Amino acid sequence: MKVTVVGAGAVGASCAEYIAIKDFASEVVLLDIKEGYAEGKAMDLMQTASLNGFDTKISGSTNDYAKTANSDIAVITSGIPRKPGMTREELIGINAGIVKTVSSNLIAHSPNVILIVVSNPMDTMTYLVHKTTDLPKHRIIGMGGALDSARFKYRLAEAMEAPISDIDGMVIGGHSDTGMVPLTSHATRNSIRVSEFLSEDRLEQVAADTKVGGATLTKLLGTSAWYAPGAAVSALVQAIACDQKKMFPCSTFLEGEYGLNDICIGVPVILGRNGIEQIVDIPLSDTEKNKMQESAAGVTKTNSLLSL
Numbered sequence: 058m059k060v061t062v063v064g065a066g067a068v069g070a071s072c073a074e075y076i077a078i079k080d081f082a083s084e085v086v087l088l089d090i091k092e093g094y095a096e097g098k099a100m101d102l103m104q105t106a107s108l109n110g111f112d113t114k115i116s117g118s119t120n121d122y123a124k125t126a127n128s129d130i131a132v133i134t135s136g137i138p139r140k141p142g143m144t145r146e147e148l149i150g151i152n153a154g155i156v157k158t159v160s161s162n163l164i165a166h167s168p169n170v171i172l173i174v175v176s177n178p179m180d181t182m183t184y185l186v187h188k189t190t191d192l193p194k195h196r197i198i199g200m201g202g203a204l205d206s207a208r209f210k211y212r213l214a215e216a217m218e219a220p221i222s223d224i225d226g227m228v229i230g231g232h233s234d235t236g237m238v239p240l241t242s243h244a245t246r247n248s249i250r251v252s253e254f255l256s257e258d259r260l261e262q263v264a265a266d267t268k269v270g271g272a273t274l275t276k277l278l279g280t281s282a283w284y285a286p287g288a289a290v291s292a293l294v295q296a297i298a299c300d301q302k303k304m305f306p307c308s309t310f311l312e313g314e315y316g317l318n319d320i321c322i323g324v325p326v327i328l329g330r331n332g333i334e335q336i337v338d339i340p341l342s343d344t345e346k347n348k349m350q351e352s353a354a355g356v357t358k359t360n361s362l363l364s365l
C-alpha cells in the first residue's frame with residue numbers, strides 16, 4: 058500500500074507520522090514544493106522508526122511526481138493555512154490554484170488513486186477536484202467531519218467529565234465555523250443520549266465550541282492546528298487501506314442525498330478499499346434539516362468563487 062502526502066507542512070507531516078506509527082502502509086511519499094523540505098521531514102520521521110517500532114518506508118520529494126507513481130491513496134494538504142481572525146473561505150484564491158495543479162499531477166502518475174482533500178476551504182476544494190478531474194466520485198473524499206467529530210467528542214467529554222472513549226457523536230455539514238452541524242440529538246454516552254446528562258444550554262455551548270474548534274486553536278497557535286487534523290486524515294487512510302468499512306462524516310459529491318445536489322459537503326459515508334463505498338442517508342430532525350440547508354447554501358456561495 059503506497060500513500061502519497063502532498064504538502065510536508067504541519068498537517069502533512071503529522072498525517073505521515075500517524076500513518077507510519079500505525080504501521081499499515083508499506084510506503085509513504087511526502088511531496089512539497091519547498092526545496093529539500095519533504096526530504097528533510099521524511100528523513101527525520103524515518104529516524105523515529107526504530108524508536109516507534111514501524112517498518113513503513115517514508116521518503117521525500119521536491120515536486121517530483123514520478124516518485125508518487127502508482128500511489129493507492131494520496132492526501133492533499135498543500136496550500137496556505139489560516140492565520141488568527143481569518144476564515145477558511147479566505148484561503149480560496151491561493152489554494153484553488155494549488156489544489157487543481159496538485160490533483161492533476163497526482164492522477165497523471167497514479168490513475169487509480171483515491172484522493173483525500175484536506176486543503177481549505179475543504180468542501181470547495183473537494184468540489185473543485187470533482188469538477189476538474191475525471192475521477193469517479195467515490196475516489197474523491199474531503200476530510201473535515203472526522204476532525205470536527207473528534208472535537209465534538211472532546212467537548213462533550215469535557216462537559217460531562219467523562220472519558221472520551223464513552224462518547225459517540227458526529228458533525229456533518231460544511232467544514233466551516235458557521236457550516237458545521239453537530240448532531241447533538243444523536244450523540245450518546247454508552248448509548249444513552251447526552252441530553253440525559255447535559256442541559257439544553259450546556260449542549261448548545263458544546264455545539265458552539267465545536268464549531269469554532271479550529272478558530273480557537275488558530276488563535277492559540279498563531280496558525281491552524283495539525284495533530285488532530287493529521288490523526289483524522291490517518292484514520293481515513295487506514296479505513297481505506299485496511300478495507301475497514303468504517304463510517305466517518307466526509308465531504309462527498311451529493312446527488313439527491315440529504316435533499317442536496319451538485320455540492321460536496323460532509324455526510325456520513327462508509328470507507329473501504331474502493332474509497333467511499335456508501336453514502337449513509339440518515340433521517341434528520343426538521344431543525345437539523347434546516348441547519349444542513351443553511352450550511353449547503355454557505356458552501357455553494359464559496360463554490361461560486363471558483364472559476365470553473
Ligand SMILES: NC(=O)c1ccc[n+]([C@@H]2O[C@H](COP(=O)([O-])OP(=O)(O)OC[C@H]3O[C@@H](n4cnc5c(N)ncnc54)[C@H](O)[C@@H]3O)[C@@H](O)[C@H]2O)c1
Pocket residue numbers: 063064065066067068069088089090091094134135136137138139148152155158159174175176177179200201204232280281282283286
Ligand atoms: N480539512 C481540515 O480539517 C483541515 C485541518 C487543518 C488544516 N487544513 C488545511 O490544510 C492546509 C495545510 O495546512 P498546514 O497547517 O499543514 O499548512 P503548512 O503551511 O504548514 O503546510 C502547507 C505546505 O504546502 C506546501 N505547498 C504549497 N504549495 C504547494 C504545491 N503547489 N505543491 C506541493 N506543496 C505545496 C508548502 O510548502 C507547505 O509546506 C491548509 O489549507 C489548512 O487550512 C485543513
